[in-house]
Amino acid sequence: MNNRLHSRVAVIVGAGQQAGETIGNGRATAIRFAEEGALLLLVDRDANALGETHRVVVEAGAIAAHLVVDITADDAPDTIVAAALEAFGRIDVLHNNVGIGVGDAPPDKLTDEAFDLIMDVNLRALWRTCRAVIPVMRQQGSGVITNISSIASVTANHIAAYRMSKAGIDALTKNLAITNAKHGIRVNAILPGLIDTPLGVDSAASAIGIDRDVLAARRAEAVPMGHQGTAWDVANAAVFLASDEAAFITGVCLPVDGGQSARVG
Numbered sequence: 001m002n003n004r005l006h007s008r009v010a011v012i013v014g015a016g017q018q019a020g021e022t023i024g025n026g027r028a029t030a031i032r033f034a035e036e037g038a039l040l041l042l043v044d045r046d047a048n049a050l051g052e053t054h055r056v057v058v059e060a061g062a063i064a065a066h067l068v069v070d071i072t073a074d075d076a077p078d079t080i081v082a083a084a085l086e087a088f089g090r091i092d093v094l095h096n097n098v099g100i101g102v103g104d105a106p107p108d109k110l111t112d113e114a115f116d117l118i119m120d121v122n123l124r125a126l127w128r129t130c131r132a133v134i135p136v137m138r139q140q141g142s143g144v145i146t147n148i149s150s151i152a153s154v155t156a157n158h159i160a161a162y163r164m165s166k167a168g169i170d171a172l173t174k175n176l177a178i179t180n181a182k183h184g185i186r187v188n189a190i191l192p193g194l195i196d197t198p199l200g201v202d203s204a205a206s207a208i209g210i211d212r213d214v215l216a217a218r219r220a221e222a223v224p225m226g227h228q229g230t231a232w233d234v235a236n237a238a239v240f241l242a243s244d245e246a247a248f249i250t251g252v253c254l255p256v257d258g259g260q261s262a263r264v265g
């Protein structure tokens with residue numbers, strides 16, 4: 001442990017992961033936060049995946065609670081805040097990791113149902129969670145929120161709803177940063193590029209009916225550095241933004257993408 005987050009209470013929303021060979025962004029972030037000494041409330045709708053993350057961090061010596069909740073439920077934000085306050089009495093870090101792209105398509109093919117689902121999960125639920133946590137942080141006079149966006153928000157791509165939802169997260173992040181700066185709350189976004197996670201590679205490969213390794217190779221070719229990132233790259237950026245090393249950083253949308261977004265635009 002390096003203790004960069006020593007005794008900070010961190011809520012990680014989307015701390016489970018889909019099964020697969022690699023590690024997902026949420027679980028990797030939970031592990032890195034634990035290594036840095038954070039106290040964790042782990043949140044996910046998938047009880048098994050969440051339980052596995054909880055088991056891993058507790059076995060590594062972390063103090064952690066977990067909560068099974070679907071973040072689109074009306075009462076999810078209040079339930080998350082109540083669970084964090086009951087377990088630890090405060091919230092120092094809110095890390096919003098959940099993101100989906102189910103049914104996404106180019107604008108002319110996108111259905112109302114897919115648009116509504118993606119916007120609901122990726123943007124509306126994230127905003128509602130921030131809205132519930134911010135009064136706690138304002139009362140404390142301190143707090144950090146990190147939202148997981150995507151370079152899809154700033155790069156050309158054929159999918160519409162995912163891009164709109166992530167662009168909304170970037171805009172919301174800046175808005176929250178400005179309106180909460182005087183309250184000691186920092187709000188930033190991480191824009192992952194092509195990351196080798198089960199959701200990013202295994203699910204995407206099976207959705208388009210190709211082999212995982214074929215898709216992984218294609219994704220690697222699209223990155224200037226010549227390889228995909230790992231969830232540890234995202235998690236390490238999240239540790240930095242949550243720590244005092246980033247004390248003067250707010251309103252930033254930080255790409256973690258091997259140079260991919262630098263090549264566009």
Ligand SMILES: NC(=O)c1ccc[n+]([C@@H]2O[C@H](COP(=O)([O-])OP(=O)(O)OC[C@H]3O[C@@H](n4cnc5c(N)ncnc54)[C@H](O)[C@@H]3O)[C@@H](O)[C@H]2O)c1
Binds near residue numbers: 016043099100
């Ligand atoms: N993998 C990539 O290449 C990539 C690229 C850019 C951005 N991202 C973003 O990174 C984040 C994590 O992606 P990942 O691939 O590492 O996934 P992950 O392995 O971190 O899994 C996300 C978790 O979110 C949970 N979840 C989904 N919907 C939920 C809901 N309604 N309520 C509660 N929990 C819910 C899932 O159960 C899963 O455990 C997402 O926001 C994604 O958009 C990923």
